[in-house]
Amino acid sequence: MKYSSTQTDNGFHSKNVALLQSLLSIGTTTACYFIALYLGHVKLWPPPMISDCGVHPPEKFLFSIGLVCAAFLMFLFIWIVESAGKIYSSRKTAWLLGVPSSIGLMVLAVCNCEDYSVIHDIGTAIYFVCFALWCLAGSFKELNLTREKTTKWVRIRQVLCIVNVIFGLLMGFFLLKGYDSTTWQVATCEWIAVFAVEFYLATFYWDLGDEYIVKQVKEY
Numbered sequence: 001m002k003y004s005s006t007q008t009d010n011g012f013h014s015k016n017v018a019l020l021q022s023l024l025s026i027g028t029t030t031a032c033y034f035i036a037l038y039l040g041h042v043k044l045w046p047p048p049m050i051s052d053c054g055v056h057p058p059e060k061f062l063f064s065i066g067l068v069c070a071a072f073l074m075f076l077f078i079w080i081v082e083s084a085g086k087i088y089s090s091r092k093t094a095w096l097l098g099v100p101s102s103i104g105l106m107v108l109a110v111c112n113c114e115d116y117s118v119i120h121d122i123g124t125a126i127y128f129v130c131f132a133l134w135c136l137a138g139s140f141k142e143l144n145l146t147r148e149k150t151t152k153w154v155r156i157r158q159v160l161c162i163v164n165v166i167f168g169l170l171m172g173f174f175l176l177k178g179y180d181s182t183t184w185q186v187a188t189c190e191w192i193a194v195f196a197v198e199f200y201l202a203t204f205y206w207d208l209g210d211e212y213i214v215k216q217v218k219e220y
Contacts (some may be wrong), residue, residue, distance in 0.1 A: 014080045017205035021073035025198050028066030035059040046184035050194060051113040051120065060112060067109030074102040075107035077201065080208075093137045131197055132168050135161040154208040157200055164196040 032053040033042070041056045054063025076097035107123025133169040139161040171189035179186050 005067070011210075015208040016204045017073055017080055018201050018208065021070055021077055022205075024066055024073065024200045025070040026195065028062060028070065029053065029194070032066075034061040034064045035062070046182060046183050047187040047191065049113070049181050049187050051108065051124070054109075055112050055114050063112075064109050068106050071102045071106035071109065074105060075094055075099060077204070078102065095135065097130045097134035097137065101127050101134060104128075104130060128168055128193070132161075132165050133201060135164060135197070151207065153203045156203055160196045160200040160203070164193050164200065167193040167196070168178035 015189055025088045029050050033048070033050075036042040036048070036053045036056065036059050037044060039056070039059075041059070054067075061215065078094050104123045104126030108120050108127060109123075111119040111123065113120045135157075138204070139158045167189045171186055173192060174183070174186045181187070
């Protein structure tokens, strides 16, 4: 909901959810990569798939916990931006595409790619496809804004959305052409697509500003 910037009693700034979700996802995947690299669980080159950084202990525990929390924040974030009107897609689009993407992220975090490969792949596909479509729906709606309402964050999101879609499609193309997931082409596309998504979410930290507050319930 929208409030004045000084009205923060029993609530918190909505923008913090966007930033926290982005930092948690990026921080978790990056930390797991360096832990796995240090312990010899992955190689420096070719770069590993993100999921390969969450297979072995101890990094797999951080991978699951961090991304499950990130998935919950993504779910909360989708509700926030819909209620704030800061992404120009219908509520039906948010619930049909945005919410499944957060569920897909949770599934791929809990079911690692070696022990539960089929379930993990299903979760990954849902996360990538649904979130890319959700971003596209919002970005194309934003293209119809008047010049007065088109901010720099709208433009930045459009660029990040295009980057995500391009590298997501490239990853799918390489896989369909028979490239193994251990090849640098597939892994590089995945890392770029995921980071584009997270930076896309992070833009709402500045776009929402201080005027949007999530109110908490207070009993008297």
